[in-house]
Amino acid sequence: MxxxxxxxxxxxxxxxxxxxxxxxxxxxxxxxxxxxxxxxxxxxxxxxxxxxxxxxxxxxxxxxxxxxxxxxxxxxxxxxxxxxxxxxxxxxxxxxxxxxxxxxxxxxxxxxxxxxxxxxxxxxxxxxxxxxxxxxxxxxxxxxxxxxxxxxxxxxxxxxxxxxxxxxxxxxxxxxxxxxxxxxxxxxxxxxxxxxxxxxxxxxxxxxxxxxxxxxxxxxxxxAPLSSEWTQRLDRLLLHRIAGPLIFLAVVFAVFQVVFTIGQPLSDGFGAILNRAGDLIGLLIGHNWVESLLIDGVWRGVASVLVFLPQILLLFLFIGVLEDSGYLARAALIADRMMRSIGLNGKAFIPLLSAYACAVPAIMATRTIENKRDRFATILVTPFMTCSARLPIYMLMIAAFIPNKPVIGDLLGLRALVMVSLYLLGFLAALGTARLLKSSILKASSAPFILELPQYRMPTLRSLGLRLYDRGRVFTKQAGTVILCVMIGLWFLSHVPFHSTLPESVIGRVGQWIEPVIRPLGFNWKIGIGLLTSVVAREVIVGTLGTLYGADPATQSLGLQAALRHDLTLGGAMALVVFFAFAMQCTSTLAIVRRETNSWKWPALQFTYMGILAYLAALATNQIILHFIH
CATH class of the missing domain: 3.40.50.300 (P-loop containing nucleotide triphosphate hydrolases)
Known part of the structure; x- marks a missing residue:
């Protein structure tokens, strides 16, 4: 009543x-x-x-x-x-x-x-x-x-x-x-x-x-409790129309500088441990086909991906600190101004931000956007954000081809600058695509953005520990399941027919068949095989290259970075990371888009659009770098 x-x-x-x-x-x-x-x-x-x-x-x-x-x-x-x-x-x-x-x-x-x-x-x-x-x-x-x-x-x-x-x-x-x-x-x-x-x-x-x-x-x-004096002071600074975005960019640069400064030695040390363990296991097995399968095919392929675990965990540690402290909510408020300029709902920022971890849960997070057209537009641009699966290939190529030179004294190095540029490239591609969608097939009226800013607080070790455990578990599970299966299949295909050289194997012939298409990008046939296998999951390409170069007598004695420098130019290497910045190389993401949109039309459009954009961007990158070098 x-x-x-x-x-x-x-x-x-x-x-x-x-x-x-x-x-x-x-x-x-x-x-x-x-x-x-x-x-x-x-x-x-x-x-x-x-x-x-x-x-x-x-x-x-x-x-x-x-x-x-x-x-x-x-x-x-x-x-x-x-x-x-x-x-x-x-x-x-x-x-x-x-x-x-x-x-x-x-x-x-x-x-x-x-x-x-x-x-x-x-x-x-x-x-x-x-x-x-x-x-x-x-x-x-x-x-x-x-x-x-x-x-x-x-x-x-x-x-x-x-x-x-x-x-x-x-x-x-x-x-x-x-x-x-x-x-x-x-x-x-x-x-x-x-x-x-x-x-x-x-x-x-x-x-x-x-x-x-x-x-x-x-x-x-x-x-109601009073906001602390520090909260008021911080918000006046961090939410300032000019200082706020500049501080956010400075924080991003600082995070990646630390990830390379501290994370690279940790990854190198972890990689040395994995390689040493593989050598010891190989000695116990002896030189036979079993040793080739387990060490050259499986161990080196999976280890070439696991070696980046310290840097990935370090990155997520910083993201966790920024999120738990309440700062990322302020970043969402700052970004809302930009989101509205391209026609996206302010609520889209949270899924786009969470896509830095993985596009799959990020696309699920779009369910909070009530307008269907806004939601679909966010789903279609989310895979442009640089997820953790892209980090292994980024870090591999940057470490192999970009010298660790300072740009601004000890505050910013060239490698960190390149990494941030790749993140920014994906973000700009997402914004540009969203603008295109919202001005054409997905026009919709704007909706209000409601966000309650949390109090600033000190992150707890328990919360950060659970977060790192979860991300580490997901990453190693991926390496232990999908990548493991792909590596075993690659080893067999690279040895069939038996007693043949790698270029004469089944996988070698497939690579040479597609090589004319990717040669203008600066890629060889081994990179082509990596592009094919990485459709399953982006990080698979690192394991694929580790297996292929480990099985090739010409590069078997070299480390993966040295082997890549042997086969690729700087233009080809940068074209590869640009390709991965744009391409939709993840079947799990395609499956979740299909389920979210209840149609194969949208994931097919997404895969085609991102693939064409990736090819053209990689082609332009290689040609521009070749032009300036020569």
Whole structure:
């Protein structure tokens, strides 16, 4: 029943529960409320990630082992501001909470996480969640920061207003979590049926939500915390229209300079260990076809990719620090001005930014963009962003052909400058393509960009460690599965027919057949084979080249970098990295585009467009460098 003030009175009834009946708990909260941090703390590493059936929204599920309740399952729902949105995230959350998601059990209880630093706005999500009538515990996260900055709220009054228990916690510090244990244990005990009458806003009415949240905030004496003096000073500088973008570019240059300065020696040392291990294994096996298969075919191919693991982890360490500190959200706000100039929604920046890790989850992240044309445009340009799979080929070619000379004293080296230029090249290609799409086949009106800036905070070692573990696991798994299979296949094709030379083998003849097409780019037939195998995954080309050059007697005694310098010119080497900056060399990305767009038309258009652009750009790069050298 609703009244003239835009509220309705509902009765929340707690039915008698059978001991142990609770089996599944849903974790709900807005983005940046610390929900994922809490999920990781409650489950530890006992979690799995998959997709909900029929949609691309990720499903995070784990056991509540972190609070001693391994018998309970915790489902981490997508970060949402409302259950009434048309986004795919909100639809999934609604289906799960109503028990209508196939393959996912209906939750028996809800943990609602709200950021206490922005409680007045975040309370708007409480209304639709409470209207479900499920046993709910409201968790005011980051309460330690709120109180330290002069904020306050009467939790007892808030619990009476909402009709459910409320607890202050800090997910990052792990404090206050005993309230969760108490709540779940109490809900598992038989209790008499009690009812609480509370007033909720009219469902689906955003204005009614705001009025309701504001009223509760006032009656519970909520006092928003003051932004620290340092936060205000930093935002005045980092969000400045001129200084902000310049600082962001300086940060990017600094990150890559450190990655090469520190990461290159680490990769060299790791590579020496891998090569030494391969030599020792070869001595134990003896000189025969088994040794050739395992060492020349498998070990050297996989090791040539794994050698870049230290640099990739170092890069993601810096990205994690920037993200967890709250700086990347400021970068998104700065980039929104540029995004609007090309017609993209400001929300597109987050998927494009996450594509620096991998295009697959980045394309999934476009589900938060409600306008279909904006979403498709973002999907089509996301693979231009330089993902981690491109780093091995970039680092290999830069280390082999670019001298480590200083450009600006010790602050910036030539290698870091080239690497940043490649990142910038991909970003500019994405912007240019987006402009082309939005002015032609994907025209759409602009939508508002809403972003709540998180507080600046110190990244935790636990969060950074979990991030690096996850990225390292994904990278080594790729090397241990896809690349391993490709390397074994390459070894056989490079030795058939047996007792023939590498150019006379099956793979050699295939390479020579396609060589006339790629010769203008400065590539030889071995590079051509690498281009073919890298369609599976970009980083496969490094393993392919390691296997082919290791199997060739003319270059077997040389390291991979020396072998490449033996066969390629500077123009060909730079043309290769430019080719990979543009080309769509990833079947996983094509598959996810097909599923997101529900059509093969878009991935086919994407693959063709990026391939033609890559070929023309590589051709121009090789010819320009040859012109200046000669």
């Amino acid at each position: 609703s009244d003239c003030c835009g509220t309705e009175t509902i009765e929340i009834r707690a039915e008698p529960r059978v001991p142990g009946k609770i089996r599944t708990v849903a974790l709900v909260g807005p983005p940046n409320s610390g929900k994922s941090t809490l999920f990781n703390r409650l489950t530890g590493l006992r979690q799995k990630v998959a997709n909900y059936p029929g949609v691309t929204v990720e499903q995070h599920v784990g056991k509540l082992a972190g609070i001693g309740r391994s018998d309970l399952i915790l489902i981490d729902l997508p970060g949402i501001y409302s259950l009434d949105s048309y986004s795919e995230d909100a639809r999934v959350a609604v289906d799960v909470l109503h028990g209508q998601m196939p393959g996912t059990p209906a939750p028996d209880a809800v943990l609602l996480v709200l950021d206490s630093l922005h409680l007045r706005r975040q309370l708007m999500l409480a209304a639709p969640v409470l209207s479900l009538g499920l046993p709910t515990l409201v968790l005011l996260n980051m309460s330690d920061l709120m109180e330290a900055r002069g904020g306050e709220v009467d939790t007892l009054a808030l619990a009476q207003e909402l009709g459910v228990p409320v607890a202050k916690i800090s997910a990052s510090r792990g404090t206050g979590l005993d309230a969760i244990t108490h709540f779940l244990n109490r809900k598992a005990e038989p209790v008499a049926a009690v009812s609480t009458r509370i007033e909720l806003p009219v469902m689906g009415n955003a204005r009614s939500y705001r009025q309701w949240a504001t009223g509760i905030s006032t009656r519970t004496k909520y006092k």
